[in-house]
Amino acid sequence: MTPSRPVSTSGGSRTASPGLAVAAVARRLGVAPATLRTWDRRYGLGPSGRTAGSHRRYTPEDVARLLVMRRLTLEGVAPVDAARAALDADVEELESATQAAETPRADDDGSSAPAEEPRPGRAHLRALPGGGAGGLAAQTPAPSSPGSASARVSDVVDAAIAYDQARCDDLLRLGAHGDPAVWWTQLVEPAWQRVAQRTVLAGPGAVPEVVLATAALQALRDFTEDHEQAVVAAGGPPPNHPSRMRKIVLIFAAPEEVVPLSAHALAAALAAKGATARIVTGPASTHRSLELVTMVRPAAVVLATTQRRPDLDVVRAVHDGFPELPMFVGLRRDDAASELPLAPTVQRVRSFTGLLHEVLAVVG
Numbered sequence: 046m047t048p049s050r051p052v053s054t055s056g057g058s059r060t061a062s063p064g065l066a067v068a069a070v071a072r073r074l075g076v077a078p079a080t081l082r083t084w085d086r087r088y089g090l091g092p093s094g095r096t097a098g099s100h101r102r103y104t105p106e107d108v109a110r111l112l113v114m115r116r117l118t119l120e121g122v123a124p125v126d127a128a129r130a131a132l133d134a135d136v137e138e139l140e141s142a143t144q145a146a147e148t149p150r151a152d153d154d155g156s157s158a159p160a161e162e163p164r165p166g167r168a169h170l171r172a173l174p175g176g177g178a179g180g181l182a183a184q185t186p187a188p189s190s191p192g193s194a195s196a197r198v199s200d201v202v203d204a205a206i207a208y209d210q211a212r213c214d215d216l217l218r219l220g221a222h223g224d225p226a227v228w229w230t231q232l233v234e235p236a237w238q239r240v241a242q243r244t245v246l247a248g249p250g251a252v253p254e255v256v257l258a259t260a261a262l263q264a265l266r267d268f269t270e271d272h273e274q275a276v277v278a279a280g281g282p283p284p285n286h287p288s289r290m291r292k293i294v295l296i297f298a299a300p301e302e303v304v305p306l307s308a309h310a311l312a313a314a315l316a317a318k319g320a321t322a323r324i325v326t327g328p329a330s331t332h333r334s335l336e337l338v339t340m341v342r343p344a345a346v347v348l349a350t351t352q353r354r355p356d357l358d359v360v361r362a363v364h365d366g367f368p369e370l371p372m373f374v375g376l377r378r379d380d381a382a383s384e385l386p387l388a389p390t391v392q393r394v395r396s397f398t399g400l401l402h403e404v405l406a407v408v409g
Contacts, residue, residue, distance in 0.1 A: 064094035064102025068389055073108065074115050077371055077392050080406035081111070088128035090114055109139035116142065119399040194231050201236040205257040206245055213260035221271040225317055229310035230397050233261050237306060237351070258304040265313045272316055284321075292408045294322040295343035297329060299355035307375070307397065308349040314401050320408050322347075331362035338363055338370070344408045345371040349400065354381045364391055371407050375400045 071078040085091030090110055092101040103111075110131040117127035134142070197216065204212040219228055240253050247253070273284050282288050296312055298305030305324065312322040325337060338346065348360055360374055364386045372391045376382045382393045394400040 064092065064104050065108065066100075066102060067092070070103045070108055070111065071389065074111055075393060076115065077373075077403060077407060078389065079371070080403055083406045083409070084111070084114060084124075084128065088114075088125070088132070090128055090131060105143070106139060109143045110134060112142040112145070113138065116145070118402050119396050124402065197232055198235045198239065201232065201257065202239050202243070205236070205240050205253040205260075206243060208251050208253070208256055210256055210259065213256050214263060217257075217260045217264045219264045219268040221268070221275065223268060225265065225268060225310055225313035226398060226401055228264075229307070229314070233257075233306065233310065234351070234397070237261075254304070258306060261306055262304075262309060265309050269313055269316055289321045292321070292344040293341060294320060294345050294347060294404055294408055295338065295341055296322055296324045296347045296349055297334065297359050298325070299348065299350035299352045300329070300359070301356065302350055302352055305350065307351050308347075311347065311349045311397065311401065311404075315404060315408075318401075318405055320405060329359065331358055334359045334363055335366045338367060343370070345373065345404055347372070347400065347404060348374045349397075350375060353378055357381075357384050360391065361386055364388060373400055373403050 065073075067078050067081050071081055074081075081091075091107070092103040093107055094102040094104040113131040113134050114124075114127050117130060118124055122130075201213060201216050204216060217228075217233065219225065237254075237257060240257055243253070245253060277283055294312075294315055296308045298308045305326070308324050312324050315322040323341070325334070329337070346363055348355065348357070355376075357374070360372060363370065364372060368388065369390060374382075374385060374391065374393050375395075375397065376385075376393050377395050385391055385393055392403060394403050
């Protein structure tokens with residue numbers, strides 16, 4: 046494990062603070078306490094201060110490094126590379142990270158929210174190996190050369206609008222060694238959003254969204270089947286073996302989401318990392334949701350959706366019934382997050398990649 050290395054600052058004003066407990070830092074970063082403990086255990090990004098009673102506390106420098114780690118993982122950088130960058134960050138970079146977290150930005154509806162975009166002068170942190178997976182490629186458009194991400198998205202949109210199911214199936218094929226998280230963030234979600242924005246004069250039975258959804262779901266089924274076969278062939282247990290069901294993740298979609306593609310993509314991404322997830326499909330009232338949680342006894346519950354303002358009744362009901370159960374809600378809009386229960390076990394996450402990392406930190 047790499048030891049954390051607090052950066053000394055002039056005057057010693059930063060190190061004079063008694064420090065923060067893990068729960069306080071988790072609230073500030075918007076992550077689960079289990080995530081911080083995982084980062085401490087795996088990467089050495091833990092508290093370096095101590096109180097008189099020998100309790101470990103996070104110093105301002107520790108928090109600044111965690112802010113760097115948090116931002117990079119949300120951008121899609123691999124956790125091990127993000128941790129290395131956080132540990133190597135100098136005083137200027139740590140101060141920039143702290144200022145970025147405290148600087149409000151304008152949200153889509155004009156409201157103020159914590160800044161999310163990287164600040165100028167930190168481009169070298171973006172160039173880490175794996176930095177393009179799941180976030181940077183989507184945020185920094187590349188020229189639409191043949192084979193580029195932008196060109197592939199355009200090809201998928203064109204195939205869906207032309208009702209060319211075979212072409213769409215071929216374009217969205219994941220392959221046995223594919224990465225569902227990258228596949229979703231860089232290809233399927235951008236295509237889904239663009240198709241939803243197009244106005245099309247269609248004939249009876251011709252729905253571009255259905256073509257795209259059918260191809261995406263088929264790709265996820267094929268990937269999951271190939272992945273499970275590989276696990277069993279390598280000597281692992283089958284999908285429904287009790288050993289794999291002990292730490293199951295229960296994924297809910299928003300009630301009015303007809304085709305919950307993001308929920309299915311998240312389940313496949315978790316499977317690719319060795320976790321077990323099941324998606325709740327069909328009507329799920331609050332009463333039925335509580336019954337499912339009682340029956341399944343999941344290690345974590347997730348609400349995955351592409352809706353801008355989803356109905357959060359299920360989140361509130363499950364939290365009321367199981368206040369100690371870790372819950373993760375994918376919400377990009379800050380005004381929608383105001384409706385979430387205020388509790389350390391209920392975490393709002395802004396990106397798909399961040400959601401995947403947060404859940405994995407709990408179910409491991």
